[in-house]
Amino acid sequence: MSDxxxxxxxxxxxxxxxxxxxxxxxxxxxxxxxxxxxxEVIRCLMSNDPDDTPAYVMxxxxxxxxxxxxxxxxxxxxxxxxxxxxxxxxxxxxxxLGISGGASVGVSLAIVFSLRTVWEGLALPLAGFAGALATxxxxxxxxxxxxxxxxxxxxxxxxxxxxISSSIVMLLMATTSNMNLQGIIFWIMGxxxxxxxxxxxxxxxxxxxxxxxxxxxxxxxxxxxxxxxPAAQLGVNTTRVVKALFLIASLLTGVCVxxxxxxxxxxxxxxxxxxxxxxxxxxxxxxxxxxxxxxFLVLSDIVARSVIxxxxxxxxxxxxxxxxxxxxxxxxxxxxxxxx
Amino acid sequence: xxPENAIxxxxxxxxxxxxxxxDIPRLEVPARSFVAVIGPNGSGKTTLARVISGVIxxxxxxxxxxxxxxxxxxxxxxxxxxxxxxxxxxVGQITVEEYVLMGRIPHRPPxxxxxxxxxxxxxxxxxxxxxxDAARHRPMNQLSGGExxxxxxxxxxxxxxxxxxxxxxxxxLDIAHQVRILDLARRLNREKGITVLLIIHDLNLxxxxxxxxxxxxxxxxxxxxxxxxxxxxxxxxxxxGARVSILPGPYPGRxxxxxxxxx
Numbered sequence: 001m002s003d004x005x006x007x008x009x010x011x012x013x014x015x016x017x018x019x020x021x022x023x024x025x026x027x028x029x030x031x032x033x034x035x036x037x038x039x040e041v042i043r044c045l046m047s048n049d050p051d052d053t054p055a056y057v058m059x060x061x062x063x064x065x066x067x068x069x070x071x072x073x074x075x076x077x078x079x080x081x082x083x084x085x086x087x088x089x090x091x092x093x094x095x096x097l098g099i100s101g102g103a104s105v106g107v108s109l110a111i112v113f114s115l116r117t118v119w120e121g122l123a124l125p126l127a128g129f130a131g132a133l134a135t136x137x138x139x140x141x142x143x144x145x146x147x148x149x150x151x152x153x154x155x156x157x158x159x160x161x162x163x164i165s166s167s168i169v170m171l172l173m174a175t176t177s178n179m180n181l182q183g184i185i186f187w188i189m190g191x192x193x194x195x196x197x198x199x200x201x202x203x204x205x206x207x208x209x210x211x212x213x214x215x216x217x218x219x220x221x222x223x224x225x226x227x228x229x230p231a232a233q234l235g236v237n238t239t240r241v242v243k244a245l246f247l248i249a250s251l252l253t254g255v256c257v258x259x260x261x262x263x264x265x266x267x268x269x270x271x272x273x274x275x276x277x278x279x280x281x282x283x284x285x286x287x288x289x290x291x292x293x294x295x296f297l298v299l300s301d302i303v304a305r306s307v308i309x310x311x312x313x314x315x316x317x318x319x320x321x322x323x324x325x326x327x328x329x330x331x332x333x334x335x336x337x338x339x340x
Numbered sequence: 341x342x343p344e345n346a347i348x349x350x351x352x353x354x355x356x357x358x359x360x361x362x363d364i365p366r367l368e369v370p371a372r373s374f375v376a377v378i379g380p381n382g383s384g385k386t387t388l389a390r391v392i393s394g395v396i397x398x399x400x401x402x403x404x405x406x407x408x409x410x411x412x413x414x415x416x417x418x419x420x421x422x423x424x425x426x427x428x429x430x431v432g433q434i435t436v437e438e439y440v441l442m443g444r445i446p447h448r449p450p451x452x453x454x455x456x457x458x459x460x461x462x463x464x465x466x467x468x469x470x471x472x473d474a475a476r477h478r479p480m481n482q483l484s485g486g487e488x489x490x491x492x493x494x495x496x497x498x499x500x501x502x503x504x505x506x507x508x509x510x511x512x513l514d515i516a517h518q519v520r521i522l523d524l525a526r527r528l529n530r531e532k533g534i535t536v537l538l539i540i541h542d543l544n545l546x547x548x549x550x551x552x553x554x555x556x557x558x559x560x561x562x563x564x565x566x567x568x569x570x571x572x573x574x575x576x577x578x579x580x581g582a583r584v585s586i587l588p589g590p591y592p593g594r595x596x597x598x599x600x601x602x603x
Binding site: 237 | 393394417418419420424431432433434439445
């Protein structure tokens with residue numbers, strides 16, 4: 001039957017994306033200050049010798065970094081496709097909803113008030129997460145009335161909160177010392193250079209959990225492709241689905257943003273690409289966006305740290321330039337397809 | 341309460357933003373009947389469809405579906421009792437087959453990911469019945485308006501409900517498609533015993549196809565009864581404010597309404 005053929009196509013696509021991710025991760029491990037062969041990478045990963053410096057660098061620095069990239073990219077891609085689904089709008093991404101804005105305000109405040117000296121490495125992520133959390137509940141509270149979620153209201157509130165927070169960040173930047181200013185700019189540009197392995201591990205668990213938590217909603221998301229009211233007429237509890245997915249997607253984004261800073265465009269571009277690749281069925285769209293986002297961020301990070309090595313470009317710059325270009329290219333493809 | 345009623349409304353008031361659009365003391369749709377709701381623009385026809393399908397809240401009153409108070413029905417149970425075909429169908433890149441299969445959603449456990457071959461067979465039966473089987477692999481957004489309505493009816497039938505609520509299924513369609521869709525609705529009503537509640541603008545189609553008409557005026561049923569009882573020149577002029585002439589028409593008891601302009 002045609003159904004079986006469709007499922008087979010899905011499995012092949014997902015396996016290919018999984019291979020792409022594996023290849024990206026391996027490439028990320030090979031390329032660095034000293035570029036090594038995949039065989040050497042595997043030797044280093046297996047090594048238990050504490051005096052083996054290359055192996056130590058591989059296991060504790062490079063591995064941590066590529067895994068962080070994969071984890072964050074996966075969450076951003078997944079959050080993007082979910083939010084675009086519930087808002088039925090291809091321009092929505094996790095950052096449109098003010099989540100990144102809130103995190104920036106949190107981090108900027110932490111830098112300006114020198115909280116960094118108090119808790120060392122955890123201060124900025126915690127401040128960022130507090131900011132993101134505050135925004136999520138603010139946007140959610142303003143976008144909900146009498147238990148009913150107003151999707152348009154939520155979107156408008158998110159965009160406005162974004163503007164307000166970026167103004168607050170600019171205000172802080174304008175009034176603080178040069179050193180703090182640099183710290184804020186550095187954070188805003190985003191980086192996967194996180195040395196705390198516990199945070200990396202936490203993000204990996206968060207990332208996998210995000211897929212496990214949202215996948216059960218795939219059938220309900222499929223029904224909302226008809227519109228919220230028709231989905232409700234098919235017995236789907238649309239209010240509950242939208243609320244749950246909004247909260248899950250934005251909180252997960254908040255966790256990522258607070259650790260790696262603002263890495264834009266992944267949540268916008270990856271869902272588009274996944275749509276072109278697998279169609280609009282969320283049963284395959286969710287894992288495809290997750291895997292695609294993970295690969296995209298790992299590859300972007302490789303570019304970011306090899307173009308002007310040993311210096312690094314901010315990864316947000318790469319995802320923005322590459323992502324924006326791909327987005328325009330896909331928009332072009334979409335147009336020709338409609339007219340043909 | 342009459343258990344023979346598929347839909348029964350008592351003292352219903354509902355609307356948007358503090359304003360009541362509907363105020364219905366009583367409205368019955370007997371089981372296995374074919375009832376049309378007619379009325380001017382803004383008289384509350386679509387609001388009636390939305391409140392019966394449970395997607396807008398109400399301020400007062402009760403709705404019974406198959407004799408059961410609808411507040412005691414879960415969303416899924418309601419979707420197994422009553423299927424809705426909406427006026428505006430905004431469906432993207434999904435194929436007709438996928439779309440029709442969505443009719444099985446209320447029968448599935450909420451978290452089941454793949455459709456069974458039994459479900460595919462039910463969907464297939466209904467694409468055949470509605471005559472769009474040949475288009476089943478085409479994307480919905482490439483269908484004509486008429487084909488899309490037929491697909492929507494196939495999806496509603498796949499819900500396997502006893503009640504079918506059609507909101508303006510013939511709007512913007514040519515005569516051939518109007519007849520095709522209403523013939524199908526009548527056949528479903530007669531052969532399968534499905535209760536059909538048809539919300540429709542066209543008085544003559546309502547008169548030709550339905551046994552019982554409800555003429556809504558400012559949110560309340562003003563006249564109800566057979567086409568001949570409801571569609572009199574006095575009634576139509578008093579509700580619509582337009583001068584009309586009533587002609588006997590080709591079928592007995594089913595008059596035709598001709599608008600009279602200024603001459």
